[in-house]
Amino acid sequence: MLIKLFKRGDSLVYLIILLLALVMWFPSFTGKPWTTFQFDYYPGFLYRVLQPELFSHKIFYQICSFLLLVILSLLLIRLNILFFFINTRTQLPALFFLVIVSSLFPLQRPTPVLISLLLFVFAIIRIFASYEEDEPAFHYFDAAILLSTGSLFYFNTFFFLPLLWISLILFRPFVWREWVFTIFGALLPYIFLVSMYYISGKDPSLVFSDITSQVYKPSATFRVSEYVLSFYVFLGIILMLSSFFMIKKYAIKKIQSRKFFVFFLYSFINSLFIYIFVPSAGLEIIYFTAISLSFLFTHYFINTHNTLIINLLFFITAFGGIIIRYYA
Numbered sequence: 001m002l003i004k005l006f007k008r009g010d011s012l013v014y015l016i017i018l019l020l021a022l023v024m025w026f027p028s029f030t031g032k033p034w035t036t037f038q039f040d041y042y043p044g045f046l047y048r049v050l051q052p053e054l055f056s057h058k059i060f061y062q063i064c065s066f067l068l069l070v071i072l073s074l075l076l077i078r079l080n081i082l083f084f085f086i087n088t089r090t091q092l093p094a095l096f097f098l099v100i101v102s103s104l105f106p107l108q109r110p111t112p113v114l115i116s117l118l119l120f121v122f123a124i125i126r127i128f129a130s131y132e133e134d135e136p137a138f139h140y141f142d143a144a145i146l147l148s149t150g151s152l153f154y155f156n157t158f159f160f161l162p163l164l165w166i167s168l169i170l171f172r173p174f175v176w177r178e179w180v181f182t183i184f185g186a187l188l189p190y191i192f193l194v195s196m197y198y199i200s201g202k203d204p205s206l207v208f209s210d211i212t213s214q215v216y217k218p219s220a221t222f223r224v225s226e227y228v229l230s231f232y233v234f235l236g237i238i239l240m241l242s243s244f245f246m247i248k249k250y251a252i253k254k255i256q257s258r259k260f261f262v263f264f265l266y267s268f269i270n271s272l273f274i275y276i277f278v279p280s281a282g283l284e285i286i287y288f289t290a291i292s293l294s295f296l297f298t299h300y301f302i303n304t305h306n307t308l309i310i311n312l313l314f315f316i317t318a319f320g321g322i323i324i325r326y327y328a
Contacts, residue, residue, distance in 0.1 A: 003314045004306055006092055013091045018070065021098045024321050025066050028108035031059065035106035038219040038280050039113075039154060045193060045210070046152040047112035054110045065110040068118065073097045075121050076294060083128045085260040085295075092298040095318055100290040103231055103321035104283055106222055113284045116150035116157040120288065123147050127167045127263070131256060136175045140164055144185025152189060155214040156281050159274050160288070161186055166266050170259045219282030227324040238317055239293065242300035249303065261295070268292035 006013055043051055054061045073094035080086050080093060101107060123143040130139035143164055151158035164182045172178060190207070197204045250258060271288040275281045297317065304310050 002318075003301060003311050006095070006314075006318075007088075007090065007302065007306075009088070009090050013095075017073070017091060017095050017098065020095070020318070020322065021066070021070060021073075021102060024098075024102040024325050025108055027325070028105070029059065029062055034058075034109040035222065036220060037106075037111070037284060038217060038282060039111070039214075039284070042210075042213045042217050042280070044112055044151070044153045044155050044214065045207075047115075047154065050112075061110040065114060068114045069098065069101070072114070072117060072121060075118075076291065079121070079125060079128075080295070080298075082125065083131075083256070083260060085257040086299055086302060087257075088302055090298060090302055092301060093294040096294040096297045097290050099318060099321045100235065100293055101287055103228065103324065104224075104286060105228075105325070106283060107286070111284060112153035113287050116154040117287050117291075119146040119150035120157060120160065121291070123150075124263075124291075127164070127171070128260060130167075131171045131259070133172075136177050137172070138181065140168065140178050141181035141185040144182045145188055148186045148189045152193070154284070155211060156274055156278055156285070158186075159278060160267070160270055163263070163267055163270055167263060170262060214280060216279050218279045222283060225324075231320045231324050234316060234320065235293075238297060238300070238313065241313075242296045245300045245304070246296065249299075261299075264292040264295055 006016075039047065040051075076093040076097055077089075077091055081089055086093075123146040126139045126143045126146070130137040133139070144161065147157055147160055147164070161182070165179070168174075168178060168182075194204045194207055197207060246261065250261075253261075268289060271285050271292075274288075275285045301310070301314050301317075
């Protein structure tokens with residue numbers, strides 16, 4: 001059965017996942033015009049440095065973006081290996097992450113969100129590593145710097161900083177210095193940025209006006225085909241099934257695993273709040289949402305019985321993106 005093949009976790013699965021991603025992204029390598037997002041009109045402070053290069057060497061940066069996406073998916077596998085909150089080593093988080101984000105075809109292009117997301121994942125690794133630390137940990141200072149630096153590429157990453165304080169409540173006894181570390185870590189990249197503006201003779205107040213534009217200018221709207229919409233409705237059904245299954249199994253999980261999954265729940269909720277309440281947030285938020293969904297879906301399919309219905313659900317989840325890509 002199909003799901004049994006992916007549960008085995010051997011090297012063949014890596015090849016299958018890479019081929020699936022390539023098939024989904026292949027039409028985007030033909031040089032078609034990119035969909036324009038809000039961050040193209042009001043780029044982050046570091047993204048605007050890269051922006052001219054992106055548009056003058058499209059194919060090269062398209063390939064780089066695909067490779068970065070693959071690296072991010074592999075980091076999700078590594079995240080579970082490091083902290084083992086799913087009860088087995090599996091490549092399924094990479095598969096689900098690639099399918100979820102690649103099925104939105106406007107996102108198949110270079111985007112500053114990929115760089116911010118890379119820093120976001122490294123921040124999660126630092127946060128999780130603090131769980132068993134006895135002494136006051138600098139992990140949250142590091143994580144705050146990573147998230148804040150990510151916001152210099154895509155500013156809405158900054159709004160994930162509340163996850164640090166939620167993590168401190170979940171994972172750590174109260175140590176006031178760790179809470180202060182998060183504030184200093186979040187401010188440090190912007191202190192450097194304002195200083196650079198001042199040294200170069202620019203008005204430092206431009207930093208704040210730029211941030212206002214990056215936050216309050218409305219995101220672009222896109223027409224989503226009924227095929228893509230249907231696929232995401234199906235993913236919503238898988239989300240509900242996975243959530244009910246998690247609730248059923250939650251009480252028998254190890255305390256550490258429970259807390260890590262609660263963190264992903266808050267991360268998911270945080271991304272929804274950003275999408276709803278931040279005017280500039282658009283489809284690109286799915287990159288952040290997909291991390292939580294990938295681990296939740298993996299937990300569901302890894303721990304359910306290998307039945308015909310489960311295999312059918314898994315097939316549609318894993319290959320639905322390809323189907324709508326070529327037949328929509």
